[in-house]
Amino acid sequence: MAKIIDRKEKRVRILMAALKVFAEKGISSATIREIAEEANIGKGTIYEYFKSKDDIIFSAFSFFIEESKISISRIKSLTDSPEEKLKKALLFFREIVKEEGMQTFEIMFDFWAMGIKEKKYRSDFYKYLKDFYSGYRNVFANIIREGQVKGVFKEDISPENAGAMIIGMLDGLMVQWILDGKNVNYGIIVKTMGEIIISGLKEE
Amino acid sequence: MAKIIDRKEKRVRILMAALKVFAEKGISSATIREIAEEANIGKGTIYEYFKSKDDIIFSAFSFFIEESKISISRIKSLTDSPEEKLKKALLFFREIVKEEGMQTFEIMFDFWAMGIKEKKYRSDFYKYLKDFYSGYRNVFANIIREGQVKGVFKEDISPENAGAMIIGMLDGLMVQWILDGKNVNYGIIVKTMGEIIISGLKEE
């Protein structure tokens, strides 16, 4: 049994090393040697745990997505009013950005690019990414739906579309923030965004 | 007399071939041979027009950005009321997406990833991308500022931040649309988004 745990631990160690190197060098520029060094193991050992570099890429990607899902549950457990919940959920994203720093999100770019380009990954990546985004979309869609049920948000808005919009906005802002942190203040804009959206959603 | 050749035209031809291959394979997976084949020229000829693959990448990128700038002027020339202008500008983006198809936007992912990862490009990429985004941000910021001056939009909102938010949203939605076109209808969401935002921006 101990052995099996060891194996799992080492697999995770390699995946985390891979994610770090991917973030630093980009997925296709990252080398097995660099990943092995980062994980403090021999180059050959990697192949005891993964079939190929492709296998590492995809495993690292799903590991990354899986890790992110944990965050969602934290938002779901909120118990405030829909309006307050929406504000807190947005605030929550600000915190993630602060905590995780840019690196975590920078990897995402590469996975996107990878998922889009490489035909061999495409379907698998898409499945994961779709789940990833739809998970977050639903968080917001549910809050809005709750608000509509409680009569505080307009009835004629599709909760799913509004969710997509909010996630898109958070996502898109990140890009601008990464590229131009001086002129784009993520925290403040998310706050402004919260005000505009809530104001736009509220039943008059 | 030597062969008379429009060097500029051929340069552009190579860049367009490069962009196509980049879109298909990803920047770092694309090979010089593939670009040459796409451009219907010999491998060596590429090097008569560009110093290195890096040179091609950066040249293709700035060519791509430069092409995009043309679109901005089309929005700027609108002469409606701020509210109407905002709606039309958003609609305009829907059209671009329809016209250009995903490919054009897919390349952007890679350039982002490239600009973020490769230290050697970073500063140059950032300069271009910053200009690119701030250009679009300003288009919306100006519309909102005009609305504030005319008293139709709330005074307490930063036009720049609102601009960043709108661009971010359009950008972020694109990602979801590309990944999950079935569940994310770009056109409809942009329309919903327009309604929410305008409603949220309007002076009560």
Next chain:
Amino acid sequence: MAKIIDRKEKRVRILMAALKVFAEKGISSATIREIAEEANIGKGTIYEYFKSKDDIIFSAFSFFIEESKISISRIKSLTDSPEEKLKKALLFFREIVKEEGMQTFEIMFDFWAMGIKEKKYRSDFYKYLKDFYSGYRNVFANIIREGQVKGVFKEDISPENAGAMIIGMLDGLMVQWILDGKNVNYGIIVKTMGEIIISGLKEE
């Protein structure tokens, strides 16, 4: 456990293969593939031991020089009279030439040419070559100085200059011998040379 390999030994094996190929084809015409084949290893293996072709060139050069230095000590340990020592030292060069054959010296040409041409190597090559020549110069300079102290050689001659002259002569003769072995008999000329020089050096 990994394969146990004497990395140093293999490095030397590659350097010797490189020197052989350099001698046959010339330094800049020699290819990595040829060196690998000569060393009976894969092309890629070379790069496990050397950073680049430049690295091989310079390492081979310093290896070559280092090997040559061993010869000097053999001359230094002679214990005859200055006149006899001079004769024996010259004879010793004849022997080296016979033993080593032309090849060893032919390589030297290329290293010279290399050191002179390639700016990147220049300073390092020069340092080594200077040491190499000044080592040999000093061998003869010391013999002559000893002769002056013992009163058998003229006082008004600079031992360093005479050393340079003798080494130059041996060197220059080699060139002619290599090019025109039929008309230039290295052994006999060195003997003649010894007589003329000793006769010219001796106190009347």
Next chain:
Amino acid sequence: MAKIIDRKEKRVRILMAALKVFAEKGISSATIREIAEEANIGKGTIYEYFKSKDDIIFSAFSFFIEESKISISRIKSLTDSPEEKLKKALLFFREIVKEEGMQTFEIMFDFWAMGIKEKKYRSDFYKYLKDFYSGYRNVFANIIREGQVKGVFKEDISPENAGAMIIGMLDGLMVQWILDGKNVNYGIIVKTMGEIIISGLKEE
């Protein structure tokens, strides 16, 4: 007729450009483009005058040798006593070195290396180089022979060998002077050398 002279002039222009580039970059690193630029003509034009790069190399080499032969006649025309002639001939070499500078001699290294390595040139190069050296050898051999006839130089020395020795010395010293100009003063050593040799040659 004018046309033919033009062709010859251009050929020489190309050869001189080639020699300059060879001296700067080394023969096998020199490119046709560089030679064409140095000669201020188009790259393609070179091939109107020479079949290949090899053709240029060999033509440049024989042009170089031919040019050098002119110097020999200047020494031959001296009309002093053998001893004085020998001194003057050595002085003459010092002057050449000063005039021509290192560059001219640096090329020689490469031609040697080339002639030795490249089997395809070998026999032709050798023929030329042999002539070149034997030409200079004979200059000195003749002076010494004259001295023997006149009874001022020892009878038991082979004039040819002594000539080879002197040329070798001048040649070999050049190498040391180029590599280590600070410690090896060409002019002074040649003077010392003259004294030693004349003293060694003279009938007691």
Next chain:
DNA sequence: GATGAATGAGGTTTCATTCAT
């Protein structure tokens, strides 16, 4: 005759993967 655009053979170098220890 003169030119330089075009080319591909062949060079150097990288790196995922294998495999003996």
Next chain:
DNA sequence: CATGAATGAAACCTCATTCAT
């Protein structure tokens, strides 16, 4: 199991040579 030495396919890039103008 773990390792890293070994490898060759394939990448980038150079450059002698050809050829249309």
